Amino acid sequence: MDPPLVVDSETGAWDCVLLDPLSEDTFISNLHLRYKRDHIYTYIGNVLVTVNPYKPLNIYSAELARAYRTRGPFQLPPHIFAIAGSAYRWLRDRSEDQCIIVSGESGSGKTQAASMVVYFIACATPGTGPVLNAVREKLKHIGPLLEAFGNAQTLKNDNSSRFGKYLDIEFDYKGDPLGAHITNYLLEKSRVTYQAPGERNFHIFYQLLVGADVHLLKLLKLQRNLENYSFLKSSVVHNHISSSPMFSPATSPHLDDKACFLRTRKACEALGFTPDEILDIFKVVASVLKLGNVVFIPSNNIDGTEGCTVSNDYELYEVCDLLSMDCTILQGAITSRSLFIDDPHEDCGSTLIVTELSAGEATVTRNSLCKALYSRLFTYIVNRTNKAVKVKPSGKRKVLGILDIYGFEAYDGKCGSSNGFEQFIINFCNEKLHQLFTDVMLREEQEEYRRENIEWCYVEFFNNSAICDIIETNSHGILSLLDEESSDEAFLLKLGSYSSSLTPERGRGGVRTPGVLSTPSSAGGDNSLPPFCFRLRHYAGTVLYNVRGFVEKNGELLHRDVSLAMYTSQHPLLKHLFPEVLIQQELVEIQNHSVLKNMFEESTTSELNTVFELEEFRRDRLVDLAVLIQKVWRGYHQRKDFLKRKRSQIIIASAWRSWRVNSRFDLFNPSWFQFVPILFVLSTSSMLILDHRTLQIKYRVPASEIYRLSLSPYLDDIAVFHIRAPSPSSCSDASSSFLGGGGGGTHHHHHQMGCLFHSEVHGKGDFVFQTGHVIEIVTKLFLVIQNAVGKPPEVNIAPEFDANFNQQTVMVSFKCIGLPEIPPGQSRIIRKQNKMEVYI
Numbered sequence: 001m002d003p004p005l006v007v008d009s010e011t012g013a014w015d016c017v018l019l020d021p022l023s024e025d026t027f028i029s030n031l032h033l034r035y036k037r038d039h040i041y042t043y044i045g046n047v048l049v050t051v052n053p054y055k056p057l058n059i060y061s062a063e064l065a066r067a068y069r070t071r072g073p074f075q076l077p078p079h080i081f082a083i084a085g086s087a088y089r090w091l092r093d094r095s096e097d098q099c100i101i102v103s104g105e106s107g108s109g110k111t112q113a114a115s116m117v118v119y120f121i122a123c124a125t126p127g128t129g130p131v132l133n134a135v136r137e138k139l140k141h142i143g144p145l146l147e148a149f150g151n152a153q154t155l156k157n158d159n160s161s162r163f164g165k166y167l168d169i170e171f172d173y174k175g176d177p178l179g180a181h182i183t184n185y186l187l188e189k190s191r192v193t194y195q196a197p198g199e200r201n202f203h204i205f206y207q208l209l210v211g212a213d214v215h216l217l218k219l220l221k222l223q224r225n226l227e228n229y230s231f232l233k234s235s236v237v238h239n240h241i242s243s244s245p246m247f248s249p250a251t252s253p254h255l256d257d258k259a260c261f262l263r264t265r266k267a268c269e270a271l272g273f274t275p276d277e278i279l280d281i282f283k284v285v286a287s288v289l290k291l292g293n294v295v296f297i298p299s300n301n302i303d304g305t306e307g308c309t310v311s312n313d314y315e316l317y318e319v320c321d322l323l324s325m326d327c328t329i330l331q332g333a334i335t336s337r338s339l340f341i342d343d344p345h346e347d348c349g350s351t352l353i354v355t356e357l358s359a360g361e362a363t364v365t366r367n368s369l370c371k372a373l374y375s376r377l378f379t380y381i382v383n384r385t386n387k388a389v390k391v392k393p394s395g396k397r398k399v400l401g402i403l404d405i406y407g408f409e410a411y412d413g414k415c416g417s418s419n420g421f422e423q424f425i426i427n428f429c430n431e432k433l434h435q436l437f438t439d440v441m442l443r444e445e446q447e448e449y450r451r452e453n454i455e456w457c458y459v460e461f462f463n464n465s466a467i468c469d470i471i472e473t474n475s476h477g478i479l480s481l482l483d484e485e486s487s488d489e490a491f492l493l494k495l496g497s498y499s500s501s502l503t504p505e506r507g508r509g510g511v512r513t514p515g516v517l518s519t520p521s522s523a524g525g526d527n528s529l530p531p532f533c534f535r536l537r538h539y540a541g542t543v544l545y546n547v548r549g550f551v552e553k554n555g556e557l558l559h560r561d562v563s564l565a566m567y568t569s570q571h572p573l574l575k576h577l578f579p580e581v582l583i584q585q586e587l588v589e590i591q592n593h594s595v596l597k598n599m600f601e602e603s604t605t606s607e608l609n610t611v612f613e614l615e616e617f618r619r620d621r622l623v624d625l626a627v628l629i630q631k632v633w634r635g636y637h638q639r640k641d642f643l644k645r646k647r648s649q650i651i652i653a654s655a656w657r658s659w660r661v662n663s664r665f666d667l668f669n670p671s672w673f674q675f676v677p678i679l680f681v682l683s684t685s686s687m688l689i690l691d692h693r694t695l696q697i698k699y700r701v702p703a704s705e706i707y708r709l710s711l712s713p714y715l716d717d718i719a720v721f722h723i724r725a726p727s728p729s730s731c732s733d734a735s736s737s738f739l740g741g742g743g744g745g746t747h748h749h750h751h752q753m754g755c756l757f758h759s760e761v762h763g764k765g766d767f768v769f770q771t772g773h774v775i776e777i778v779t780k781l782f783l784v785i786q787n788a789v790g791k792p793p794e795v796n797i798a799p800e801f802d803a804n805f806n807q808q809t810v811m812v813s814f815k816c817i818g819l820p821e822i823p824p825g826q827s828r829i830i831r832k833q834n835k836m837e838v839y840i
Contacts, residue, residue: 014078015043041078047441048083052109060116062123069124080113084120091398092175099401103433105540106407107157114167114404115143121169121400127176135177138389139169141267142182145385148207148264149378150184152191153200155417156409158255162188162202163378164405164429170397179391184382185405186429188422189371190553192288193231196417201232202374203260204285211261212282219279220286221318231292231370272388280573283322284377288370290319296335296359296366307356308335325569333565334369335362365562372558376577405429410543418546421553427538428471434539435464464539470502470517482554488532488547495519495534495547680769682780685788687721701767703788709778710796710803712814716827716840719774720803720812721767721781765805768812770827808834816840 012033013019019026034042035051042049059079068081069088076082087098100117102110122136147159154160164185170178195201209217209226217224226232268278293315296308310316310331320327338354357365391397408430411417442461449456471478476498485491496519518535520527529535532547566578678698679690687706689699701723708722771777778795785793799814817839828839 011037011039012042014074015045016049017043017045039077041080041082043074043078046073046086048078048080050080050104050109050113052107060119065120065124068120069126080116081120081124084117085124087400088121088124088175091171091400095173095396095398097399097401099403101403101433101437103405103430103437104407105156106154106160106409108407110404110407111143111147111151111159111161114165114402117402118143118167118169121177125176127174132176135179135389138271139177139180141270142167142180142385142389144260144263145267145271145381146182146184148204148260148267149202149381150187152188152195152202153255154409155196155198155411157407159203161404161406162191165403167402167404169400169402170391171400172397178397180389181386181391182382184379186425187375187378188406189375190422190549192371192374193292193367196411198417203255203257204264205229205232205289206255206257207261207264208282208285210257211259216282220282221322222286222289229289229292231289271385273384277384277573280571281377281381283571284373284573284577287319287322288374290315290322291366291370291373294319294334294366296362298359301356305356306358308359308362310335322571323566323569323574324571325565325574329565329568333559333561334365336561337559338561365559368558369562369566372562373577377573380573380577403433405433408538408540410538410541419543420546420548421550423543424536424545424550427540427543428468430540431464431468431471431538435468438463462539467516467536467538470536476501482550485551488549488551491551492519492532492534492547499534680771680777682784684784687781687784703781703785706781706785706793708794708796709782710798710801710812711774711778712799712838713797714799714814714816714840716770716814716838717772717774718768718770718814718827718838719778720801721769722803723766725804765807766803768803803836811835812838814838814840 012030016022016027016030019030031042031049031051034040035053038053038057040051040053040057042051060081064079065081065085068076068079068085071082071085073082073086083100087100090096091098100114102114102117104110118139122139125132125136146163146165147161150161150163150165151159152162166183166185168181168183170180172178191199191201200206206226208220209222209224209229212220212222265278268281273281293312295311297311299307299309301307313327313331316331317327320330323330334357336354336356338352406426406429409419409423409426411419411423438461442459443463446456446458469477474480478495478498481494481498482491485494495517499517499519502517516537518529520529520531520533529544530546533544534547535542535544563578566574569575569578677692679692679695681688681690685703687701687703688697689701690696691698701721705724706721707724710720710722712718769777782793782795801812803810803812811834813835815837830837830839
């Protein structure tokens with residue numbers, strides 16, 4: 001049942017554009033007022049603002065989604081379903097692709113909002129059938145699967161997205177979803193090996209250890225105690241929720257890892273993953289956990305160089321057992337490095353030199369392997385999901401895009417947290433998103449006003465183009481400097497020189513940049529900066545970045561020895577994750593093949609065909625067009641004959657019914673007639689009803705005779721004017737109800753001053769009006785009665801009240817139920833003896 005369209009004035013304004021005065025204080029106050037009453041959604045024009053309630057709210061259901069699909073964006077309270085419904089209707093009715101951008105700082109609820117848009121599409125689209133239901137079911141399970149492998153708990157958010165996601169949902173001409181395609185961006189793979197104090201690793205590690213049954217854990221060679229794994233100890237140490245080490249990493253009461261594991265496994269099954277594929281994925285996840293436990297002990301070689309050995313080689317043996325590979329090969333790839341050196345004095349060409357790695361270097365190599373394994377596994381899951389929801393080639397399709405990217409992050413240094421390379425990349429993505437928003441919504445819009453000479457009050461906004469230029473300029477931007485340097489110290493020095501060279505007018509549009517970038521080594525450097533730090537002023541505030549690890553994380557590549565070792569594995573999934581290391585010569589060929597394959601997939605016009613194939617395609621196309629022409633012509637011919645017969649039937653039925661009604665007109669009760677159009681005139685002392693055709697006065701009611709005005713609380717455009725019962729000295733009045741409630745019989749034109757013009761009537765009743773100007777009429781009539789009588793009439797606003805029709809009391813009841821056969825903005829009236837029900 002659709003909720004009634006009632007606005008509660010105590011919950012503030014639905015749309016902040018309507019605030020008067022509109023200021024930052026009134027805007028924040030309106031959001032706070034609505035937030036306290038669990039109204040987390042508020043409009044700013046066609047933009048929806050959400051305040052994260054950090055608690056479950058019962059405001060999402062399939063019935064509500066369907067209600068928002070049929071209503072306009074401002075007919076129901078603000079909701080994420082309203083934005084999704086508006087984009088869906090625009091896509092369906094105008095055949096234009098749409099995109100919903102979900103932005104905000106970390107912890108603001110972006111992932112939940114994006115998942116609710118997908119939920120709306122799955123629930124509100126009208127089509128039926130097994131194929132369509134299967135597509136909807138797959139769409140619902142995309143979010144839980146990607147969240148398990150790509151989300152983690154941070155200091156600000158229990159379910160923070162650690163990757164960017166763009167989801168394309170494709171629709172057919174009827175508006176039914178056909179499938180989807182996911183594009184993922186920049187997974188935070190460094191989280192696999194290190195998490196800030198108080199944060200967790202990716203959800204899947206905890207879900208697997210807490211939710212898997214004993215048989216699966218034994219098969220994966222895992223233990224349920226999470227303190228046994230080095231990559232998970234950070235979250236265990238800083239947990240204060242549970243005293244049990246078995247479940248201590250569940251650092252938030254909102255996370256139920258056991259239930260989430262069942263949901264993740266169900267999502268895999270719904271998306272078409274076979275049991276063997278699911279087990280292979282879990283084996284890779286378990287291998288990452290166990291590789292993190294491998295410890296290296298320093299050792300000294302005979303030649304004086306430093307090497308290392310594995311202290312707990314049983315962990316390495318179990319990893320190789322899970323990955324179906326030779327332990328000797330993997331251990332050699334992690335603890336040593338092989339190089340081919342060209343020797344001009346030797347005829348054999350290159351010489352192979354093997355050097356052992358120190359314990360620290362081996363640890364770095366191990367961590368690189370773990371991050372590469374997990375990152376490629378995540379990419380595989382995304383590609384496998386795309387295959388499951390892939391749209392088959394068909395006719396013209398429309399696309400609804402949903403962009404859910406990581407939110408702006410800025411740590412203040414408390415609890416040992418700092419802003420590193422990950423936060424820099426995340427905040428740069430948000431800078432670009434903010435730049436796009438301001439360009440489209442503010443800059444381009446106001447430039448169009450200026451071109452068309454429209455008068456308006458210029459809206460000032462923060463133009464962050466200078467910040468984007470400082471970061472991404474090809475020749476000397478921060479990212480370019482990061483690619484050139486080999487150490488964090490050199491990068492910071494080069495960044496200081498770059499900061500000193502910035503001129504006050506650098507950046508697009510002449511935007512001034514002093515203070516945007518601050519480094520300790522810049523001209524007039526900032527002495528308040530800590531060591532190895534620089535400060536960057538973003539649109540959301542100034543952020544202090546620590547450069548330690550910038551160069552390593554920016555250029556992190558997996559050494560060829562490790563890739564070759566992974567390729568020797570007999571594990572089917574690992575063969576898929578490491579396909580490019582057959583031999584060094586084939587490396588470029590495979591990469592070029594992949595690029596060409598992607599190019600042809602994106603641009604079908606580049607496909608090469610022979611002349612004979614093209615001629616065959618042309619003949620097939622001509623046959624298809626000939627069949628289409630015959631189909632259209634035959635359909636037109638048949639429909640023309642059908643419409644002719646239909647018009648004849650309508651004319652015959654109309655003539656017969658008119659004759660039938662006219663022959664029995666006297667038998668009909670006029671009280672059952674429907675609304676008729678009238679002309680309503682108000683004077684200073686009376687109310688006049690005129691015939692809309694002849695403009696003759698039908699009724700005149702003195703203002704003093706109207707004692708009450710009744711309305712319903714709904715948008716039904718119906719009002720009732722109550723007339724006093726006639727006294728013996730008064731003239732006869734005629735019932736004036738046009739709803740079929742109290743009309744009289746034959747009327748004789750006999751004028752009596754001060755009363756209705758008709759003297760011989762069969763009764764008297766109240767007036768019922770339905771008009772699009774009900775508020776204006778009631779307001780003006782209220783003032784006329786107040787001036788004529790000296791006191792205001794009674795105003796009754798209720799869903800039920802009594803009305804007198806032809807000396808009969810009728811209960812008028814208004815019900816807002818949203819029947820599907822009642823179009824929005826209209827009503828349906830049913831008379832049952834002494835009760836009249838108005839359905840809206």
